[in-house]
Amino acid sequence: MSDNHTLTNIFYKNYLPSFISKKTVALSLYLTFILSLSILSVASAAQNSMPTDDEINANLKKFVAVKLKTDLSQLSENQRQMLSLLRDAAMIMDDIFWQQAYGSRDKLFAKWPKQSIQKLLAIHYGPWDRYSGDKPLFAKGGIKPPGANFYPADMDKRELEVAGQDNPALISPYTMVRRSANGKLISIPYHQFFATEHKLAAEKLRKASGLAQDPGFKRYLILRADALLNDDYQASDFAWMAMKNNLLDIIIGPIEIYEDKLGYKAAHEAFVLLKDMAWSKKLEMYAKLLPSWQKQLPVPQAYKQDSPGAESDLGVYDVLLYAGDASATRAIAVHLPNDAEVQLIAGSRRLQLKNAMEAKFNHIVKPMARLLIEPSQLDHVSLQAFFNNTMYHEIAHGLGVKKLVVSKNSVESALKENSWMVEEGKADALGLFIAAKLQQKEGWPRDKLLDSLVTSFTSIFRSIRFGSSSSHARANLIRFNYLKEKKVFIRSPQGLYRIDPKRMEAALSSLIAIILRLQGDGDYAGVIKFEKKYGTIGPQLAKDLQRLQNAGIPQDAVFE
Ligand SMILES: [Zn+2]
Known part of the structure; x- marks a missing residue:
């Protein structure tokens, strides 16, 4: 079902960007009407080819549901309260990711009310099979656009790259791309497109910072909250690199560029984490060996001229919650931040999710x-x-x-x-x-x-x-x-x-x-x-x- 990958999507949303004129809205409502007609026909065709229980179960069987185990007894009352705020902030990233990967989850679920189907849609964050090259999960489903819902569905890579030469914001990792009334590609920064969500998540992080006792973590939470309001994540990335001793951690925001197969847009995600202090200590020593390994790489000098950050921090964590892109990919290890400038100056952190x-x-x-x-x-x-x-x-x-x-x-x-x-x-x-x-x-x-x-x-x-x-x-x-x-x-x-x-x-x-x-x-x-x-x-x-x-x-x- 490709219908939500259209202009209709942003106009149903309650945060219509303020710079879009009334004329645009009128035109779009007209388009919405036309599209709705086509949706109706697609929907009724799909109704006829409702997947059978066998088909649904065959796909669900590809997944084993596992309860993630960890020991929370070491958390103080303060930390428990903080954890619940972090969880709230993380789940907001999940909502945003749905919109980036597909469109409106609620509308999709309304179309497929059956619980087992919804379970399947939730695993794949949309009607396409992430484990079979994004093939439609159900007969008559549309093709997933390579740029997911980050861009208008009718845009191709070439159009983006040509337009991106004049307007680099179009290929920024932190903007959604839509069409203006005259069909031109326009970019809308995440903190505007997802203004409601970003503000709410920032508020949760700020509240959590009030409970944080570790000064490094407190500072990171405040800077990350700020970053969600202006899409400038660098200061918070540096703060994340600087903190060392906090037991709880959260990775949150638009981060990896996996979902956008055109290769530009960062998708929203969150990991709520609990650090395994003893294991982490044991592993720190490996990072110190990076420079010597770099020298031994089997390539001529030019291909190993960078000096890798020996400061890099290696940690072992238990995952308390995956959300958004992180939940779609279910990584067992993370290497961040992606900002190359931060990496060169402060190194990076490698998190193993035990x-x-x-x-x-x-x-x-x-x-x-x-x-x-x-x-x-x-x-x-x-x-x-x-x-x-x-x-x-x-x-x-x-x-x-x-x-x-x-x-x-x-x-x-x-x-x-x-x-x-x-x-x-x-x-x-x-x-x-x-x-x-x-x-x-x-x-x-x-x-x-x-x-x-x-x-x-x-x-x-x-x-x-x-x-x-x-x-x-x-x-x-x-x-x-x-x-x-x-x-x-x-x-x-x-x-x-x-x-x-x-x-x-x-x-x-x-x-x-x-x-x-x-x-x-x-x-x-x-x-x-x-x-x-x-x-x-x-x-x-x-x-x-x-x-x-x-x-x-x-x-x-x-x-x-
Ligand atoms: Zn990797």
């Missing part, structure tokens, strides 16, 4: 391994390695270059909508490079490295199942085919895999060199060629993925 990771390992990775990995290597698929790999992946985001080798432009602007896919692929491959370096440095037994390699290999299948609309999935598919070409694994006729660790290390090293060059050169065409060569699901892999599905292994965990 309880979420454990849930995914127990319900997905381990059961998958039993179907995919040869018995002789099955014991190498371990929770500890899964946890470590995710940590190495997060550290690895800090390695390599952020700016092109030949100019001062950012890698991100050069690789555009593919930049995240390449960056995730880099972090996965480099994460295992870090594991190998630690093995040499710390004198680990080889088995520990083998744990990392086999667990990572198993995890490739988990990621590919996220579907082609996920940057992570595309990156993992490329890695799978690359490792296959390098004969890193053998597959028994029963479909059980065994990897050769030596070959895997060598293949990863050459893959890293390719990726770091694509990034350093900002080689947009090269990335497309690379994905064309390695980015397809071959018949054997398709069969294995089907086998996982037939065995009823969920694609992902939905957290309660």
